[in-house]
Amino acid sequence: MIKMSQAVASAVLVSTGLFFAGLSGGAAFADSTPFAGPTPIAGSTPQAATEEGNRPQITVVGEGSVSATPDIMRLDTGVEVRRPTAGAAFSAARDAAAALTRALLAAGVAARDMRTDELTLAPEYRQYPTVSGYRATQGIEAIVRDIDNADEVVEAAAAAGEAVRLNGISFEVSDNRVPLRLARDIAFRDAQARATQYARLAGRGLGRVMEINEQTVTPPTPIAGFAAAVDRASISPGRQDVSVSVRVVYGLV
Template sequence: MSEHVEVTGHGAHHVVPDLVILRARVQCEARDVASALTESSNRTAAALQAAADHGVEGPDRRTEDVGIHPRHDTEGRKVVGYTAYQAFRLTIRDTSRVGDVLQALAGAAGDALGVDGIEMTAEQTPEAVEASRQAAFEDAHARATQYARLAGVTLGPVLMIREGVPETGTPRPMFARSADALAGSMPVEAGTRAITSTVTVRWGLA
């Protein structure tokens, strides 16, 4: 194999988050399995309909997990009932509507509603991903050029490029108020979010 240098570069492209991901669940208790599942299903359907009524489109409403487990007496011996739950995820594209959507969910599901998490995110557009890849390539090229200079050689043609999977970094900050502030709009601070890429490049040496 001809002489070469292989370098891994890392790049990031920062974007302003423009979406809110709300993860919630409906949890219901009953004496038998069928009743618990039915109540959980009905309240979940009502919550999702409330989200739809507040502008959350069909593709942005997604159920994620369903389960049921028995409840025991204080001694842990006898089954006294069952708890059923259904989790769902909403993508809220108008960040000013977060508080209104939460309030609608609470009104539809009542005390059965639980909020597992609220976070800001951004769509990985092709332009943003390409920008992070280009930054990673430039980082690799700068490193390779430095190594070649120290070795007294010149970079030749690119022989191989291997790309990692773009990832989205953690947003900061998330919210200006706690998720339990249900009334009215909930202000959201966008901060920045980094879409990162890793690229390994092999150059020939002249």
């Protein structure tokens, strides 16, 4: 599914003895004819003409968006233990993390797709400065490349021991080059359609492209959260949007 956002655009038209300014940005016209009318509205700036023949221009921003299906899942998990001494807490956390790692490996997660992303050891106080014990944690991030196996991986982690903590999941598109190319196509066509409309409204013809600037690229945004494994299909990656915004300057004829 392809989504295209609609932007409110306005135009700045400069011609002999006439100045018009819109209230919001999105499209701008410029003409090389010197301005001889009243003082422009404060805060507005006419589009500068190019050096090439000082020809009039129009500047528009096009937007394109493409939906993509995530193909990998990141599982944020780890262990947490409390013990009377710092050494005991740290040792217990390392043992629990090793058990969790073995469970993830057995569930199909590759060793290269796991990393330690947290390691803490801190005292806990009954009433400061009296220490009641020590808390140790070790976090593990696991990348699940087989989405169909996501439920089994989560279940394996949850069953690895009482110290295990499941902190959340996120989904990503591992290779966004294809949806980005499609989004750029849509954004450019959107810019061209807007420029054509504004040129027609101004009584002009649309000339060649003078300048192209890719303004923003929004890659697939990870969807954060956690779904408990209630059934065999409780975890779903859904869809994510890849978006592109492009600024295009056209000459007017």
